[in-house]
Amino acid sequence: MSRSLRERLAAVGRATLAATVLAGALAAPAAHAQQSRPAHTDVVPIAWDRFTAGLPSDDQAERARAILLNTNRYALQTWFPTKYGSQTGDYLDLGGTAEGNIRPPSSEALALATSLATGAYDEQVTGYPAEHAREVAVRILTSIAYRHKANHENGWGTGWQSALWAFNAAFAGWLLWDHLPPADQERLARMVRAEADAFLYYQVPYYQDETGRVITPGDSKAEENAWNAAFLNLAVSMMPNHPNRAVWQDKALELMISAYSRPSDLQNPTKINGKPVKDWLNGSNIFDDGTLVNHNRIHPDYFTSIANSVGAPLAYGLAGLPTPRAAFFNADIVYDALVDHVFTAPPYAAPGGTIYVRGQDGGASADIYYPQGNDWGTSRQMHFLLLDTLAATFGFDHLASVPGREWARAHAERALQMQSRFPDGRTYGPPSEDTYSGREEWVALLAARTYLTHWLDHNADLAVTNRAFPVTPRDYPGATITLDAAGNYPRGMATPLSLTVRSGSEVPLMDVSVELSLPAGWSAVPTGGLPSTVAPGATASASWLITPGPSVSEERAELRAIVSYRHYGLVRQLDTTAYVAVPPGRNLALNAPVTASSALRPTSTGDKAVDGGFSDDSRWVSAEDDPAPVLTIHLGRMAHIGSVYVYSGYQRTNHDLTSVLVDFTVEVHTDAGWQQVASVVDNTQHKVVLSDLDVRGDQVRLSISDPSRNPIDVARVFEVEVYEAVA
DSSP: OOOHHHHHHHHHHHHHHHHHHHHHHHHHHHHOOSSSOOGGGGOOOOGGGGEEEEEEOHHHHHHHHHHHHHHHHHHHIIIIIHHHHTOOOSOOOSSSSHHHHHHHHHHHHHHHHHHHHHHHHOOOHHHSOOHHHHHHHHHHHHHHHTBBBSSSSTOOOOOHHHHHHHHHHHHHHHHTGGSSOOOOOHHHHHHHHHHHTTTTTOOOOSSEETTTTTSSSTTSHHHHHHHHHHHHHHHHHTHHHHHHHHHHHHOOOOOOOOTOOOGGGGOOOOOOEEEEHHHHHHHEEEESSOEEEEETTEOHHHHHGGHHHHHHHHHHHHHOOOEGGGGTHHHHHHHHHHHOOBOOTTTTTTTOOSEEEEEEEESSSEEEEEEOOOOOOOOHHHHHHHHHHHHHHHTTTTOOOHHHHHHHHHHHHHHHHHHHTSTOOOOOOOOGOOOOTTTTHHHHHHHEEEEEEEEEHHOOOOOOOOOOOOOOGGSSOEEEEEEOOBBBTTTOOOOOEEEEEEEEOOOEEEEEEEEEETTTTTTEEEEEEOOSBOOTTTTEEEEEEEEOOTOOSSEEEEEEEEEEEEEETTTEEEEEEEEEEEEEOOTTTTTTTTESSSSSSSTSSSGGSSSSSSSSSSSOOOOTTTOEEEEEEEEEEEEEEEEEEEESSGGGTOOTTTTTTEEEEEEEEETTTTEEEEOOOOOOOOEEEEEOOOEEEEEEEEEEEEEEEESSSSEEEEEEEEOOOOO
């Protein structure tokens, strides 16, 4: 069913009419619901009954499937058991929020999901039944969504490159949507919405500005713009009815056209998706010959990142939507630069020639020439294979002297040969073959996208549209909201909470209302309400006194506010979340007077143990010649003390065992004198909770008999909290 890009563009007129009718239906005003609309209701699941042709059986599709299944075998036999096999919780501890923690597992999730959803999965190859593979994929992708900042305190997301990680996890979740529990569908949808909304007012970056001045030397923004576009293409495909869809779509178009834009395109009058190319651009990211610079060199690996743009039909095709023509902008120029642009040596590395190296017969080989060297290793194949496959499928290899299908065959055969070296299906051996830490997971991702291209082209007539996707002020949210929460909401105490709505609209926000979502056992008393109308450019606030019940047990809580309003006739909702501490009562020690037996330096005095700060610069640290440090907190009145929290250690070393307090006692000054209420021996914890004390006193004394196990034997105390018992 493969058609060239020219044939697809010839059908643009027919596709435009159908898409315009669909867009009109999608733009209908939402129902005037005042309750919060769950995010997952915006997701339209893939209609799998539209894809009935089965698995593609041509030789190249079979090679792509074999590569993908090898990556599945490695993931199930080696990677997942080694990395996460000992974990038993519902959601995986991913080890952090950086690229190395999120991107590799998201890649493996998409690889497994692609095999399973398309029917390509083969337990005879992987050694595991499909149900096990599905459980692994679902556990990975739901863990990634669970730990996104839209769902989890201090989570990952809405930062540089996070859209790429979210693309992988969200695509995997969309492919396996019917296998996700409802709560995880909601988390995944909230992740997608948060990442997409980060681009509502995004300024697209460039390598060169309109005058030709290099803005980011050695660092083209081509790859970055392309991966951000890929995510937005997925978001509009998954959530075609979302109120922000038009803005997401417009930003995706701008990102795709800008990603591999040339200086000459700043005068290009060709109209693409509603505007001349020159009107889409504020700079350029590649050179006029189709080459680019990244990592301070002419870098072929980053030529191939245009696959993030030209891979757009994978999302649109699964949604039954035509792909915007912008996805293919300059793809033929960039692909021809790989195949036919000649680099002369010198100044380029010997022996010179084209990036795609021809064999002795003049045909395609799997060898790659790097004109200025390569910092990622010598044996990468899969990113070239993906781009070759897309070029052959969509016809943007028409400028190349050797067609994409021949290069695809050569690169696929080399990848299979590399995988054949290892019984578990991995691709790489020595680090020099690929120095990227997530190299095997990257192969799995690229194999998935390569095979999905074959499968979707076999199962669907993938259309392209050059219609406009107009955006007007009504398509923007028109407002932002901020939840101003206190750091602590002590049990049994009324503590303020306020919400501010800021209008960014040219028209009033109408029918404004707010819904507050609190944990069980909490109560809210309004102290100020939102007006029903917020004028253009104005701000309005609501406020409450929030009280956790005395029996509330959690130490952290999530407070959520949902604001509903009518903007240009469309009912919109914005939500925001605050994560707060829930101490057992009033902290009597906070900023109270203290007496300390010593201090290591003038910046580590005893008052730092009651200032509410938890940084290494906000600790009481005793002197080295003080073998038994003592800290006394003067409460100023007799109080019923219910519990004492002691925090010690060294944040920079993750509060290792050598830095926390070892042996100490806690005493309370009562009407009858000093009374010991707790004794701690051989402590290894950063946080020690001493509860159910039930004593009245006006002073609390921390007496330390063994400050630490560190050669510098001092007490390192972040905070001592003294909580009044809740009546």
